[in-house]
Amino acid sequence: MSELSSFTPLTSFTYAHDGERLAGVLGGGPGRAAVVLLHGAGNGSEERLRPLLAEFVARGCRGLALDFSGHGNSTGALRELSLRRRFEQAVAVIDAHVPAAEPLVLVGFSMSGQTVADLVRHYGERVAALGLCAPAVYAPPAWDVPFGEGDGRFSEIIRTPGSWRRSPALEALRAFAGRAVLAVPGTDAVIPPEVTEAVQDALAAQAQFTRFELPDAEHRLGLWFRDHADDRRDFADALLTGLGDRGWTAKQLPEGRTITGLLGRYA
Incomplete structure (x- = not known):
């Protein structure tokens, strides 16, 4: 953990x-915005995101990360979880722990790319910025289907070639006009490159957009940020750049970084 974040306290809740108990961590208090970190599928959890959360808290933000049911310290069965339930759980926890007047910064990893887009549709202009880390998006029929054991209806839907192209997530991201950072690993064996390109095209339509390249990383960017302090610091800086003044002034980054920017129209 970086020197900046190592002394940043986080509190479990x-x-x-x-009917389930959702676990998570909180940090900070009223400030620039409330940053919400959402882990991916499989064995994802909030624990691996704590160093990144601490970076945002140390920059004057409220921070929140949760375990979806069936993950980490939350109760419930992963096979019973769905995209719809992920969205509902995130809304419930955000509404319970973040004052309604605070702007939101939403950061989603992998499967939570879809969840972030669902939250953008729900919270509207309250979302000031979003960070998508190797994000996935899904076809409309997949939203309400339990994940099961990997061989059921959900898997059938998401394995249908090109089904993701009809995802309402892309429409939501295309309409988003705040700050957006897309973190892209150099090697991703999970997310097809055409999905990443579609997400980028959607974000570049109106958002104040930056593509954040991590050439040596693989798909699990939560683990990457946990273990690479410079990259998580740069990601936090990139996402918060210009936040609060409705503008975006490019930040001078350390030599060797490969962040590229595509400026869209301001809201």
């Missing part, structure tokens, strides 16, 4: 929702 649990929250009862829909």
